[in-house]
Amino acid sequence: MSEVKQITGAGVPLFLDDIDTDRIIPARFLRCVSFDGLGEHAFEDDRKQDTNHPFDDERFANGKVLVSGRNFGCGSSREHAPQSLMRWGIQAVIAESFAEIFFGNCTGLGIPAVCADREELKKLAAAIEAQPDLEVTVDLEALQVRYGDTAISCTTTEEARSALVSGQWDFLGQLLAEQPAIRSTAASLPYLSNFA
């Protein structure tokens, strides 16, 4: 797995609160057995109802860093949501806060999800609006978001930061390595030993 220390790219401003995963990828697109092709349907219903949606705005078509508000990714656990954002081109998300399952799904895909101050996020979103090709950097080592002459601090969980920076964000291999310990924990559980 590759180390994810910094993501740099153009931004996409979507400064709204409580964006749920049904909005990110409506349920009808979950009728699939693969994540391929989900990118084009990201925010599909929002885009139909808002012709100015940033995901349809040519100026942000190359965006890699999504900027949003509070409680981003709430609702359904569907990994299809970060998968669709990733396949659309998003490589990092900066928001005021995240719903927990979405946050974990992002980490497991190597997508940094970092939190920043609301007022700073508003300024960042406005700066991207004013200059769509503005380079935005999410730096997980310095825990900073940088653009133009501005650097703001950001936060994430230490566990997610460490997993991404060290390239250990795909947990499957690490979990698999512990088979003897897994069997020993299983053997210690009352409900796996007849409650004896």
Next chain:
Amino acid sequence: MTQNLFNKVYDQHVVGQLASGQDQIFVGRHLIHEVTSPQAFEMLRERGLKVMFPERTLATVDHIIPTDDQARPFVDLLAEQMMSAIEVNCAEFGVELLKLDDQRQGIVHVVGPEQGLTQPGITLVCGDSHTSTHGAFGNISLGIGTSQVAQVLATQTLAMKRLEVRRIEVNGTLASGVFAKDVALHIIRVLGVEGGVGYAYEYAGTVFDAMDMEERMTVCNMSIEGGARCGYVNPDETTVEYLRGRPLSPQGEEFERAAEWWLSLASGPDAEFDDVIKIDAADIEPTVTWGINPAQSVGVSKAIPAVSEFPEHEQVGVQEALEFMDIQAEAPIAGLKIDVAFIGSCTNSRISDLREAAAVAKGNQVADGVRALIVPGSQLVRQQAESEGLDKVFTEAGFEWRSAGCSMCLAMNPDKLQGREISASSSNRNFKGRQGSPTGRTLLMSPAMVAAAAVNGCVTDVRNMLG
């Protein structure tokens, strides 16, 4: 100070710590369904992996299945493809699947408890956010993403960070016409849709002590709508008696040993919590959502709040909700016209929900122009309801009586809102487009309130219809 239930159960399941700091946690029970598992099985195939403990995983089909004509192949070929995929995957990897011809089939969060699979003291995960439902039995039950489903299949473990625990005490007595759903919606309004992030919720107090298991499941189910990834109620005699005699419960003497262990897990009177919230049952009314998230709700006797009543940072979202819903702030919620009534979903599709709705529907008629559906949570719930004659009560009142599945809660099957329709729904999410029409609108409420709305054609205070 002693440990609360969450920490006792968590500690017993820690396998070790990963390099990045997460704990590796053993998963006692894994439930899968057709929507979030196909990619996980594919990940196993790509890496040449097997399922480590196939007997710890149980599969069912619920999200995409039609609730009227279930003949194969399904009319929706994408749904048929998903159905075939789970059949092939379960056969190949040795996982038991409850197919449509199995009377145990139903919504994953109805099936687990009904079969006795969901027990106190276990860890339980499923690729579905409403896995929090199972916490009603006093355990750690979490929704996970598909990559984690693959990890659980391959290793029976997942990487996670210990949660903090907030005890939510609801004391007093619920008034007639006030149900578990109202308790859930009230808690979410008080604490907000992200109030629970980072917490497991322990639900306690005399209201939860008095609840039956199905009511506890309804409240735990909605934990995620308040941001909490899991919620639980401490096991007590109600829990033990619910589990006695279920197919997957321990039997005979083993059951008595199990019960003793289960009861020992409950948080004691001096247990430590990271936060405690107290709510008075007398403050809880039949509750209806008016917006596009489950915290945007109001007691049925009240008016939709004015934008100015919200903190400044929430006002843009409130305005967005009012515009999408096309309703007026400060207008009463009662009397709001509906087009569809939906009783079903993992929140409220169990036998007690259907009994409560039937008590309201009995002898009445669904209002002209309203389409009303009853979708039982499992085939066994459907059979039980039929044995009590509830199907007749509903069909005579003009409701459609369907087969088990998730149906119009998220509308992945043919049951969908059309255009701008407004649905009175016993489900869990009122998000934009949630019920299948991108512009469709949802009002969440208890099953009895949905039945009342169905027969009156508008939001109605069910207390006026109960004797």
